Amino acid sequence: MTFNADKPGLRQRKKAKTRATIQKHALGLFRKQGYDATTVEQIAAAAEVSPSTFFRYFPAKEDVVTWDEFDPLIIAAFKSQPAGMNPIEALRNAMKSVFGSFGEKRITEQKERLALILSVPALKSRLLDQFFGLVQLVAGIFADRTGHDGNDVKVLNLAGALVGVMMAAMLTMDKNPDADFLALIDASLAHLEDGLPQ
Amino acid sequence: MTFNADKPGLRQRKKAKTRATIQKHALGLFRKQGYDATTVEQIAAAAEVSPSTFFRYFPAKEDVVTWDEFDPLIIAAFKSQPAGMNPIEALRNAMKSVFGSFGEKRITEQKERLALILSVPALKSRLLDQFFGLVQLVAGIFADRTGHDGNDVKVLNLAGALVGVMMAAMLTMDKNPDADFLALIDASLAHLEDGLPQ
């Protein structure tokens, strides 16, 4: 039994590749034909896997769009902020460190993805669900840092407001696709940090 | 052609009754068997209508739980607050005036409904979707009152934070079912009004 946490075996690499392939073909078909007009069967055929396999990788059709690898990154970046820091500022920094490193191309991809999500009700719902999960996660981290209870009303409330602000930012992005996402989030969080003066 | 906006004809009364009947039977079955284990066919049979009719009244199975008449009431109450009032306070008052009039029984019903919604992913998503819509609605009303643009980032941001705080309140209610919903919302909005001190 060898210890190698860094280099995943063939099996793992293959899985990652399959997941990426399915997602790539799915997004391509969605762009061409629209989300609703594209069936899972078509996606599976394009990616050369069986529909069964599709559902093994993505429990629901929506997840093929909604799934991304950002959450754990943001969480990690958030946790690595200095202990005494204001939680809102900590989140600002975390967002900056994650999205700030993206290139032009990657940002454009993400903007397109967001536009697609917001244009399809089922996808929008799924995304919101993830945000909601994030409320609870973020609340838990706040609580850990401050020694408060994770179910403390004030903690949940702050986390809720944060998520609400992010929702607003997405809405703004949707209405104004050329905006700089990172700057927008940053400004919005700053606004919240200042107590939301009108 | 007679003008009678107040007394709906037989047709309208019947429709309202049918909608209520379907909803009542649906909620009853959900309580007994669970949401997923109850089919639309069963609901339709219990309510003595055809499945077609079910879908005419509720476009999706989820809507039979998620649908309520509160939004327009809250909006109206909000709009009727004095023009110069701080928007957060205005919302506090609106919530009070709508939910404050509820009896013990009605409150219990709503708490049960919330618990059901939060326990079923599909329902939770649907609810969050409504909240998302609310951000835009609330932003629009803020804008009207203050003369700002409804797409103004600060306006959207404030609306987002408000809605986020309401989401957090629901979460708290879920974890702590004995809490007083109205008092909780009130405290949370006050907290937001104070700039969310930790």
Place this chain on the structure above:
DNA sequence: TATTATTTGATAATAACTATCATTTAAGAG
């Protein structure tokens, strides 16, 4: 009462899932 517009029910089709089982294929032991 006759006509018109709504509402309903029946029927059939689509497509997202779920469960199951046999087959293939990588990992690890010797």
Place this chain on the structure above:
DNA sequence: CTCTTAAATGATAGTTATTATCAAATAATA
């Protein structure tokens, strides 16, 4: 390298939400 084990895949056959369509029933109105 080969055998055994465990994981990943594909095929198959449901179930159920949802949509479209059309004919029958029923309320509104002239």
